[in-house]
Amino acid sequence: MARKTKAEAALTKDRIVTCARQVFARDGVTNTSLEEVARVAGVTRGAVYWHFRNKADLFMAVRSQTGLLIQLGQAKVGDPLQRLENGLLQALQRLSEETAAQETYEVMLWKCEYVGEFAQVRDDLIGSGRLFLDDAETLYREARAAGIVAANLDPKTAAVATFCFYAGILKIWLGDTRGTILRQHAQQAIAHHIAQQRRIPLAATRQVDRRGPPAKDSSP
Amino acid sequence: MARKTKAEAALTKDRIVTCARQVFARDGVTNTSLEEVARVAGVTRGAVYWHFRNKADLFMAVRSQTGLLIQLGQAKVGDPLQRLENGLLQALQRLSEETAAQETYEVMLWKCEYVGEFAQVRDDLIGSGRLFLDDAETLYREARAAGIVAANLDPKTAAVATFCFYAGILKIWLGDTRGTILRQHAQQAIAHHIAQQRRIPLAATRQVDRRGPPAKDSSP
DNA sequence: GGTTTTACATACAGACATGTATGTAAAGGT
DNA sequence: ACCTTTACATACATGTCTGTATGTAAAACC
Numbered sequence A, B: 001m002a003r004k005t006k007a008e009a010a011l012t013k014d015r016i017v018t019c020a021r022q023v024f025a026r027d028g029v030t031n032t033s034l035e036e037v038a039r040v041a042g043v044t045r046g047a048v049y050w051h052f053r054n055k056a057d058l059f060m061a062v063r064s065q066t067g068l069l070i071q072l073g074q075a076k077v078g079d080p081l082q083r084l085e086n087g088l089l090q091a092l093q094r095l096s097e098e099t100a101a102q103e104t105y106e107v108m109l110w111k112c113e114y115v116g117e118f119a120q121v122r123d124d125l126i127g128s129g130r131l132f133l134d135d136a137e138t139l140y141r142e143a144r145a146a147g148i149v150a151a152n153l154d155p156k157t158a159a160v161a162t163f164c165f166y167a168g169i170l171k172i173w174l175g176d177t178r179g180t181i182l183r184q185h186a187q188q189a190i191a192h193h194i195a196q197q198r199r200i201p202l203a204a205t206r207q208v209d210r211r212g213p214p215a216k217d218s219s220p
Numbered sequence C: 001g002g003t004t005t006t007a008c009a010t011a012c013a014g015a016c017a018t019g020t021a022t023g024t025a026a027a028g029g030t
Numbered sequence D: 001a002c003c004t005t006t007a008c009a010t011a012c013a014t015g016t017c018t019g020t021a022t023g024t025a026a027a028a029c030c
Helices: A006-027 A034-041 A045-051 A055-066 A080-097 A099-110 A117-145 A155-175 A186-195 B006-027 B034-041 B045-051 B055-066 B080-097 B099-110 B118-146 B155-175 B186-195
Strands: A111-113 B111-113
Touching: A006 A034, A006 A045, A006 A055, A006 A099, A006 A111, A034 A045, A034 A055, A055 A099, A055 A117, A080 A099, A080 A117, A080 A155, A080 A186, A099 A111, A099 A155, A111 A117, A117 A155, A117 B155, A155 A186, A155 B118, A155 B155, A155 B186, A186 B155, B006 B034, B006 B045, B006 B055, B006 B099, B006 B111, B034 B045, B034 B055, B055 B099, B055 B118, B080 B099, B080 B118, B080 B155, B080 B186, B099 B111, B099 B155, B111 B118, B118 B155, B155 B186
Parallel strands: none
Antiparallel strands: A111 B111
16 A cells, blocks of 8 residues: 555544544443454454554544643642632533543543553553642642742642542542533532531631632632 | 252352352452352352353342442431441441452443443442432531531532542542552542532531540530 | 665464353252 | 152353564655
8 A cells, every 4th residue: 555644644643542532432442353443444354453553552642632631730720729629610611612622531431441461551640630639739748838828738648538529529520421410510519519628618618609710819 | 079058059159149259259250250259259150050050140149249339328427428428438448457348349430341230230239329419418407407517518529529539439449559549548538529518617616626526416 | 876764564373351151950849 | 669859060152352474565765
């Protein structure tokens, strides 16, 4: 067959990744044959094996094409708890707006078996979880310094709790395809979770003016 | 081959389920062949196909052999929030003590692709999540009536938040096999999550006497 | 402009899993 | 004691996936 330009080849590679994501999301990783991926991408298995070692390698490419949902480290707006809350909200927003992100996380959380070569991917997932954890701990530490959480709040513990909450909300949000459980309440649940960390929980104060400016920056 | 007694047959069936759980936990559901399950159980595929329609049916049996981790409805000790906390703690305790439960949930959360016949299992999982949610909501409603949470706390929202927290803690607890992230802090995170719901968070009060009577029942 | 390398398509060999069909000997009922 | 059903084991037929080896024509390089 006629050799393709470098640019064309890169396009082909990217198309294979995109199609792999879709097929993974439909059939699950293990049940997906590379031949099916190739078919959907309009190539043959030869092309797939040219660009990727095997299915695990292709899966890695799918992951890195989507990237992480949030980087708390980059949050800039509001007090520490606001930044944390915004991060969580933004993750959900990406899930609901970007089909690619939704498919990728659907695959990672519900349609992938972390066995053999994929056990490594699992460690990677846990590793990126650690990033979240560390960022969250930093935020809680700042919040404590700013006096917006209880003085005896343990940043580590609070970060772990928020991390679990985050992991669960992603899992359930994606798992509850019919939207009967979480879809409507996710944002409120996030707001609630964060509010409960505050020293004088916002949720516990009369809040007739909920539509006003969400919170003041109380940092020095 | 010589026909077995009914009792022997039941024993065989149970052994197949137990071995299936182990093999699933080791190789993942999709990568597990029924022949391997049979081999480990000391029978042939004929026995497996006699007792179960196919792999999905066998997986269902594995699930129901283990059952649910917690039933919040049965909690009896302490105030509503105490009961909720105890439920969560008990779930983790079962995970760490019972190998069977650990294996089953390891499979369900990390080594199963919910596709095709298994999509039904996924709905089932979400359904049992709904049970948890309803029970938690009831507990929060009782807690509000008892005045131990803020009067304007929305039981539904709080229940959703706790549900997500629970789902995440199970996922992470099992996923973090090296124990570097969660294993040491899980109990504290649970205590923190619950404490933050209290009107005057327990975590904010000095608690040297944590081993004393957990809480007084303040319901009428 | 000739050679090398690339970007695939095609072909091949082997392994493996599934479902079913059939065999069988003893248990269970009458 | 006979007949039926059970609880498997064995055998078979089929489909499917994987990895690799090989072919090829044009792009890329010098």
